[in-house]
Amino acid sequence: xxxxxxxxxxxxxxxxxxxxxxxxxxxxxxxxxxxxxxxxxxxxxxxxxxxxxxxxxxxxxxxxxxxxxxxxxxxxxxxxxxxxxxxxxxxxxxxxxxxxxxxxxxxxxxxxxxxxxxxxxxxxxxxxxxxxxxxxxxxxxxxxxxxxxxxxxxxxxxxxxxxxxxxxxxxxxxxxxxxxxxxxxxxxxxxxxxxxxxxxxxxxxxxxxxxxxxxxxxxxxxxxxxxxxxxxxxxxxxxxxxxxxxxxxxxxxxxxxxxxxxxxxxxxxxxxxxxxxxxxxxxxxxxxxxxxxxxxxxxxxxxxxxxxxxxxxxxxxxxxxxxxxxxxxxxxxxxxxxxxxxxxxxxxxxxxxxxxxxxxxxxxxxxxxxxxxxxxxxxxxxxxxxxx
Numbered sequence: 001x002x003x004x005x006x007x008x009x010x011x012x013x014x015x016x017x018x019x020x021x022x023x024x025x026x027x028x029x030x031x032x033x034x035x036x037x038x039x040x041x042x043x044x045x046x047x048x049x050x051x052x053x054x055x056x057x058x059x060x061x062x063x064x065x066x067x068x069x070x071x072x073x074x075x076x077x078x079x080x081x082x083x084x085x086x087x088x089x090x091x092x093x094x095x096x097x098x099x100x101x102x103x104x105x106x107x108x109x110x111x112x113x114x115x116x117x118x119x120x121x122x123x124x125x126x127x128x129x130x131x132x133x134x135x136x137x138x139x140x141x142x143x144x145x146x147x148x149x150x151x152x153x154x155x156x157x158x159x160x161x162x163x164x165x166x167x168x169x170x171x172x173x174x175x176x177x178x179x180x181x182x183x184x185x186x187x188x189x190x191x192x193x194x195x196x197x198x199x200x201x202x203x204x205x206x207x208x209x210x211x212x213x214x215x216x217x218x219x220x221x222x223x224x225x226x227x228x229x230x231x232x233x234x235x236x237x238x239x240x241x242x243x244x245x246x247x248x249x250x251x252x253x254x255x256x257x258x259x260x261x262x263x264x265x266x267x268x269x270x271x272x273x274x275x276x277x278x279x280x281x282x283x284x285x286x287x288x289x290x291x292x293x294x295x296x297x298x299x300x301x302x303x304x305x306x307x308x309x310x311x312x313x314x315x316x317x318x319x320x321x322x323x324x325x326x327x328x329x330x331x332x333x334x335x336x337x338x339x340x341x342x343x344x345x346x347x348x349x350x351x352x353x354x355x356x357x358x359x360x361x362x363x364x365x366x367x368x369x370x371x372x373x374x375x376x377x378x379x380x381x382x383x384x385x386x387x388x
Contacts, residue, residue, distance in 0.1 A: 142304035199305030
């Protein structure tokens with residue numbers, strides 16, 4: 001039996017007090033005040049001391065009566081050692097894996113101690129964390145969504161891929177998608193899918209990336225020189241809130257860290273090695289399981305996501321297209337982003353300036369006021385565009 005100095009000192013003190021009680025040197029009331037235990041407990045300690053001449057527990061230094069058989073522990077060790085994909089699983093992740101795949105239910109701490117005893121895991125001292133004051137969660141679902149991106153070797157092929165992540169501030173449910181990078185096209189496409197699936201949130205909380213915010217002081221004062229993302233959110237009546245530090249949006253930062261650990265290992269077990277299969281796995285299986293396990297109850301049960309009509313979603317790309325004006329040349333052409341667009345001959349226009357609309361997918365339409373115009377690109381000899 002291994003006792004610490006503090007435990008030995010406490011035991012000896014209790015034994016001396018109980019011995020004095022047996023010899024009637026002190027009263028029961030004095031004994032209760034000295035040991036800080038109830039009268040019933042003191043009678044039990046008194047009987048134990050008379051029988052064994054000590055007060056330590058009978059199971060001290062012995063295995064627990066509820067301990068598993070060694071064969072069960074060796075089953076877990078064999079599962080871990082025979083599967084090379086589990087080499088970096090933590091006790092929590094291994095516990096979930098055993099429960100899902102083999103229906104083996106074991107405590108996280110028991111599993112951690114088992115891994116340490118068998119040299120699978122090294123016990124590490126906890127790092128001292130810098131404490132920041134946390135902002136309280138929002139009251140209802142859809143009131144605010146935190147948004148961020150994470151570059152990581154998600155498919156363990158040596159390439160860094162981007163994962164866009166949105167987490168509801170109140171509920172904690174997430175929506176994610178693998179993309180090439182954090183460009184405007186991928187971001188707007190991500191939010192288009194989010195709005196189609198859940199509806200329009202009241203506000204979005206994100207960092208001050210150049211895609212989302214103009215940083216030049218002169219451009220900030222000029223409303224015309226805002227980013228396309230800002231203009232797009234204003235049309236949707238979604239408030240954009242900018243974080244001034246990573247700690248400010250700690251919920252989405254924490255989810256990024258969790259996904260870099262758990263999602264990578266889940267995809268490794270499934271044999272997923274590309275973005276297409278990764279997005280399919282996210283939509284069909286992972287997101288639902290993750291949200292069912294980690295979502296929390298909100299203070300207000302209402303849903304603040306606002307649904308957008310089917311007609312608006314049908315013309316979604318053109319409704320949020322970039323709008324610019326161009327002057328028609330004498331030969332009936334306009335210049336737009338190194339492209340020469342030829343208007344139809346003998347076309348009567350109201351003015352020499354026309355409106356050019358371009359979607360995030362680089363589709364172009366020309367308008368004279370509200371009237372659509374037919375055109376073709378000179379360099380590629382494309383057929384005339386339809387008025388639709």
